[in-house]
Amino acid sequence: MNFYLFIDLVVAGLVTGGIYAVVALGLNLQYGLMRIMNIAHGEFLMLGAYFTYALVKVTGASPLWFIPPMMVALFLLGLLLHRLIFRLLAATSPNAEAMEARSLIVGFGLMFIAQNVAQLIWGGGMSGQPYLDAPVTFGEVTVAANRLLVLVVVAAASLALVLVLKKTLLGKAVRGMLQAPLGAMLVGIDTRTLHPACFGLGLALAGLAGGLLSMVYELTPAMGEPYTISALIVITLGGLGNIPGAIAGAILLGLAETFGMYFTSPSMKILISYGVLVGVLLLRPKGLFAR
């Protein structure tokens, strides 16, 4: 294996891993804070991708313009879903395990609804809107510009989220809720406002990933599912509620998939993903970085 091929694979792995990180961070917040096992998380990625694509098709402008408003729309959708469903679910669940199991079923319901609504509106598979697919060369290494853009945006988004969580008072409140939900309430953290906000933020992050993916890959109503699985693997790898761990886990999984696929065959991708998921759950159910 020559050096340039190696660099190519690393870049591809980092792009995949970066997307996983953004998707998994949202799911991690939802699960860590509210015990919402949102199996429909990838569906919001799909909605983000379709919204962006539809707007680009109507206006002909660059997809980058539509990503921020689409994220705001998904954030509001998150607030609505939290108000309609998850607040009641949390209030009526006797314990955390019941909450997890019931939210999982709700997630399957949301998945059915989102996928089939997309199918009704936009039909089956359709090609994305290739944007900025000109190659950029660094010496001998060639990378498509849009992949580079994806990498930069997801890195910036992950970094921003980590900084907010580490440096601001708001972030401290969220970390407090992650560590001790009851303790956080006792010291006066307003969980009634922060829970819906974090749920919405998770959806917005999934939408960001979707909007970026619409520039690179083909869109289908079921495109979100593999990302949900990957996000589940990532948060199990990183440990629930552990934000830096999730980022490390995402990059690890992205690299493992890219290299694994190169050395075996592309049809093995899904087998590798599920193999990693089952292996991690069995061997280290508390995450790779658990102390």
Next chain:
Amino acid sequence: MMRNIHFLIAVALLAALPAIESPFIQSMALTCLMFAGLAVSWSMFSGPTRYLSLATSAFFGLGAYCTAWGLGKLPWPAVVMLGGCAAVVFAFAIGLITLRLRGAYFAVITYGLGELVKHSITHVEKTWFGTVGRVMTETPSSATVYWTVLAIAALAVWTYVAFGRSRYGHALRGIGMDEERAATLGVNPMRVKLIGFCLSAWFAGALGAAMAVRWTYIDPHTVFNPFIVFQTVLISMVGGPLTIGGPLIGALAFSLLSEFLRLSLPYLYMIILGVLLIVSVLYLPDGIAGYDWKRLWEKITRRKAPEEKP
């Protein structure tokens, strides 16, 4: 005693159904019985323990693949038995390692293992046998298939009731309420859970084996379809897994609904399923059969009563 007689009469009436020579009714009854059997067997374990198993598709698919392999080599009842036993072996193997996990972890890993089996079989078939699916010749008559599925479903109902009354049924309910407490009271949780999980797997596997011949051509994506487990869980949750009536009501309602909506408006049908799933989880945590309808009725009548006064 009365209940036993009602049960036998119902089974006898259903067994006589092929006498009405209507392929439509027969096929609908077959789907209904299949989902009734799946939902009852799922509720057997997941109802009392509240362990959300999503492995039903894997059991079903393994059973179906046993049929694809064994049909023509073995007599029909042996094929169905084999399908059930393959599911039990798989359930035992995964139960040993997964039944230690709780909550969403258990659900996710059973789903993941099911998908892993599906993709492994796809891969093995493609690389070793150079095929995508398998065609079944020498299939038994449709009446035979119907009676087989009816027999398995009836056996599932009988087992649900008998198992629920046995020591194991009580132990499983104890685990569902508080696993640590059940363990201190002398229940061996692992053993009891494994027995319940394997027992419920047998029915799903046998149903898969019996239903496989209906398709004549099977591939992993049809018989390991996650939709099978989603529909099963939905039927059980909406009907209410804690009483035998729940999964049966659910199966009947959903077979009718799917028969009328699925072919004409497939996407709308799935959207309706999704909405029903969410509504039932939110408002009917114990299902239709587990809901206290009497109290609701009293509430309504009591609320109306003061309005009638001037």
